[in-house]
Amino acid sequence: MPNYRELLQQIKSEIDEVDVTQARDLLASGGRPLVVDVRELDEWTEGRIPGAIHIPRGSLESRIEQAVPDRAQPILLYCAAGNRSAFAAKSLEELGYESVSSLAGGYTDWKRSGLPTELPRTLDAAKRQRYSRHVLIPEVGEEGQLKLLDSRVLLLGAGGLGSPSALYLAAAGVGRIGIVDDDRVDASNLQRQVLHSTGRLGEWKAESAKRTIEELNPDVEVVPYIERLTSENVERILADGWDVIVDGADNFPTRYLINDAAVWHDIPLVHGSIYRFEGQATVFKPGDGPCYRCLFPQPPPPELAPSCAEGGVLGVLPGIVGSLQASEALKLCLGIGEPLVGRLLLFDALETEFSEVTLRRDPSCPVCGDSPTITEYVDYVEFCSGRPAHA
Amino acid sequence: MSRVRIPPQLRSEVGGAREVPAHGGTVRELLDDLMDRFPSLRPQLVEDDDIAPFVNVYLEGEDVRTLDGLDTSVDHGSTVILLPAMAGGL
Structure with missing residues (x-):
């Protein structure tokens, strides 16, 4: 039975690892991979690689299909040092994802190399509690709630x-x-x-x-x-x-x-x-x-x-x-x-x-049709003469 | 025979019925049959021998203007919905 170190070495030998320079080049390339941050929430809130999405390692397998339905989509995983993301890469390969790599050295190396980072916007504790039933829905989540607030x-x-x-x-x-x-x-x-x-x-x-x-x-x-x-x-x-x-x-x-x-x-x-x-x-x-x-x-x-x-x-x-x-x-x-x-x-x-x-769009519609005939506001006479109408 | 759904705004013209039967192989025949029996419906539905611009007629959920208009053929047992513009929100 291998110990943790041995298992990690074995996993790393079976997956594709990239260093920060390679990762930077990949992100600048045409076939830009989706960057997935697999760290915990408190790590994510202290800074991330720009454009990354956040799926903690613990829920990666259950949430990845929703976030990335296309198995051919290239994915670059990172954590703090490159160990959790190595295991995560192995898992995604087993789930059928065809092009998965793990960032060796993780976010620590990325940041140390002076590459760009950003502080993700997050809900504060009070908002996280108020909107928790939204945050729990995968289609809304924290990003969606931030969108609503905007x-x-x-x-x-x-x-x-x-x-x-x-x-x-x-x-x-x-x-x-x-x-x-x-x-x-x-x-x-x-x-x-x-x-x-x-x-x-x-x-x-x-x-x-x-x-x-x-x-x-x-x-x-x-x-x-x-x-x-x-x-x-x-x-x-x-x-x-x-x-x-x-x-x-x-x-x-x-x-x-x-x-x-x-x-x-x-x-x-x-x-x-x-x-x-x-x-x-x-x-x-x-x-x-x-x-x-x-x-x-x-x-x-x-x-x-x-x-x-x-x-x-x-x-x-x-x-x-x-x-x-x-x-x-x-x-x-x-x-x-x-x-x-x-x-x-x-x-x-x-x-x-x-x-x-x-309902179908009418190509002869006077406003949104192909040749509009109404191009200025029209004040129609109010019909309900018994009382003023309100809006 | 087809079934014509009468919107609430027009029910007083047909004695309060929510739905009335009507006969006709085309939308024109069907509306004529309806308006012959309930003449006060005519100005609410027809203008210049065409469907009035403030009302829509749906045959099985499709606006008949996007089909053949008044000449659209109507199968026996169809459902027709009359839908005048409705402004209320208060």
């Missing part, structure tokens, strides 16, 4: 749809949330608008939302816009920089305005709408599917649009549709999964039925 999502409306979206995006740690709403909290809102409460009656919804969110998660910066989205202010609001827009507006003029703006600014737009027991959601991602105008080139004439007074909505319905919007927004921020692009999800709460229809 993400900026603009919500149109702090009403029925905006309430659950804002709450879940804030809880998820989306770093900056903009809220456009020019309405005040009314008693008739509280049946469904869970951002607000009885004590907030009469307050601006955007301000009420800011207070609720800050109480839920102080990591989130809330930018309230107490104004209605118009052709006059849309450019100024978008200039604040948003990665994703969540449309929870309650009127056609705002929906067309934000659609056109999202196309022109290349920002994905998460659409949701609700009526009585039924709701819809989809994602309009410029360049990667249809926009709202592909679906409905123009709003219905005022006399055919349902009046707000006839409307009504089951209180929980925006909770479901708005949460779907939040889920889509988080996926877009993280760059994971299959967003609802080119698919309109229909939900019927009375029947408890989800269905889907296919």
Whole structure:
């Protein structure tokens, strides 16, 4: 039975080892290997080889297939001195990885040679605890959570749809949330608008939302816009920089305005709408599917649009549709999964039925088509004349 | 016969039904059959002898505009969804 030294020597003789000079050349080459740091978390947080991903030695075998599904992808492993990574290289070869090397001398030699290092951004202890259920998901992890904390999502409306979206995006740690709403909290809102409460009656919804969110998660910066989205202010609001827009507006003029703006600014737009027991959601991602105008080139004439007074909505319905919007927004921020692009999800709460229809980009779309005919913002007349519309 | 799903905004035009049967071998025939029985649906669905730009008609989940429009043939037993633009979010 070999002792540790003998086993290490044997393993090293069976794997491909490279020294720091060779590693540096490999990383500068065209067939650049993926660099995997197999050290423990505390070592990783004190510095790493730029571009490396972190999979501790103890979970390498269980996590490598998720991180590197392609067995032909070249991999360069390193640890502190080159011993753990030698064993790791042997393991990956046994798992079928075809081109694995281990950095002899490890990070210690790399750093001593004056080669570049970087301090990885990590979650501090409090954030690691707060977001632990995200960090545990391989598709999110610490990197994903850092991405969320860097993400900026603009919500149109702090009403029925905006309430659950804002709450879940804030809880998820989306770093900056903009809220456009020019309405005040009314008693008739509280049946469904869970951002607000009885004590907030009469307050601006955007301000009420800011207070609720800050109480839920102080990591989130809330930018309230107490104004209605118009052709006059849309450019100024978008200039604040948003990665994703969540449309929870309650009127056609705002929906067309934000659609056109999202196309022109290349920002994905998460659409949701609700009526009585039924709701819809989809994602309009410029360049990667249809926009709202592909679906409905123009709003219905005022006399055919349902009046707000006839409307009504089951209180929980925006909770479901708005949460779907939040889920889509988080996926877009993280760059994971299959967003609802080119698919309109229909939900019927009375029947408890989800269905889907296919949406296609219209080459003759007046905004995102091949020869656009609308190139400036259009302020449509508000249809719901009985009361002002808000967004 | 096909089944036409009526969106909540248009149910008052068909006596409150969520779904109504309609006959026709094409989308045009099917909508005509529907609108003959419920005339107040016509301005909500049709404009200039075509499907109105503020409504979509889906046959088995596909927008008929991406098929043959009103001339799209409809198999017996198909499901058609009428989908007008819906703005509510409040």
